[in-house]
Amino acid sequence: MWFRTRTVPPGPVAAGDVLAEAEALRVRLGGREVLAGVDVAARAGEVLALVGPNGAGKSTLLGALAADLPAAAGVVRVHGRPVSGWSAHELALRRAVLPQSASLSFPFPVEEVVRMGRAPWAGRPEEAEDDAAVASAMAATEVTAFADRPFSALSGGERARVALARVLAQRARLLLLDEPTAALDLRHQELVLRVCRDRARAGDAVVVVLHDLGLAAAYAHRVVILRAGRAVADGAPAEVFTDRLLSDVYQQPVEVFPHPRTGGVVVAPVRGS
Known part of the structure; x- marks a missing residue:
């Protein structure tokens, strides 16, 4: 099996290390150029949010x-090496991916779904951490209470949290999350972004696709704004979230102002006359 092959184990990671990067990245899908020369870097110890309107290329960049x-052109590196230089197993030890939707053909119990995240460590000394990793991931995402329920019997929001728990259980240092809050209620949206911050605080690099600019402003250390396959801004939310830029990118009047109590960035559409 693929996880039994000889692999290079992950090395140590220090704060600020670039764990994923794209240089002059171009991606074509279905004959159309979806990304047109994008540069981006994800660093250990930070949450990087990818934001932008529908069709901007956020999920493509994450993929x-x-x-x-x-890549049709340019280069993508993970842990400093072009992705073509890693085997599938070596990548699985270094990055964990949460797709937009999670589906299973068989009614696996929730705990077993989360345990699937431990597959890359099978046959390695880290396999001894499986139980602790699964329990910790389930607690962080608040799914422990329905550990024995079939995944197929869960609501959309519950499935989303179980899928995130699987990613966390993998314990890769690079987390790539595609719209992890899309199916969640307000409380669990905040929970998921707090988990992202916690992982960054522990030294991981977290890249998250978000549509909610308020969540990006509150939790991301850095944001990349995409429009029509290009990165039009890259920086701290307080620096790049401006009325003019967001209104232009989203083709919707937007105002950005400091929260009256915390001073944090608030983003709101302009409504009414």
Whole structure:
């Protein structure tokens, strides 16, 4: 099996290390150029949010960083090496990916679904951490209470949290999350972004696709704004979230102002006359 092959184990990671990067990245899908020369870097110890309107290329960029989508031009590196230089197993030890939707053909119990995240460590000394990793991931995402329920019997929001728990149980240092809050209620949206912050605080690099600019402003250390396959801004939310830029990118009047109590960035659409 693929996880039994000889692999290079992950090395140590220090704060600020670039764990994923794209340089002059171009990606074509269905004959259309979806990404047109994008540069981006994800560093250990930070949450990087990818934001932008529908069709901007956010999920495509995440897929390219995960080595799930091929580059038509440019280069993608994971842990400093071009993705073509890693085997599938070596990538699985270094990056964990949460797709937009999670589905299973068989009614696996929730705990078994989360335990699937431990597959890359099978046959390695880290396999001894399986039980602790699964329990910790389930607690962090608040799914322990329905550990024995079939995944197929869960609500959309519950499935989303179980899928995130599987990613966390993998204990890769690079987390690539595609719209992890899309199916969640307000409380669990906040929970998921707090988990992202916690993982960054522990030294991981977290890349998350978000549509909610308020969540990005509150939890991301850095944001990349995409429009029509290009990165039009890259920096701290307080620096790049401006009325003019967001209104232009989203083709919707937007105002950005400091929260009256915390001073944090608030983003709101302009409504009414």
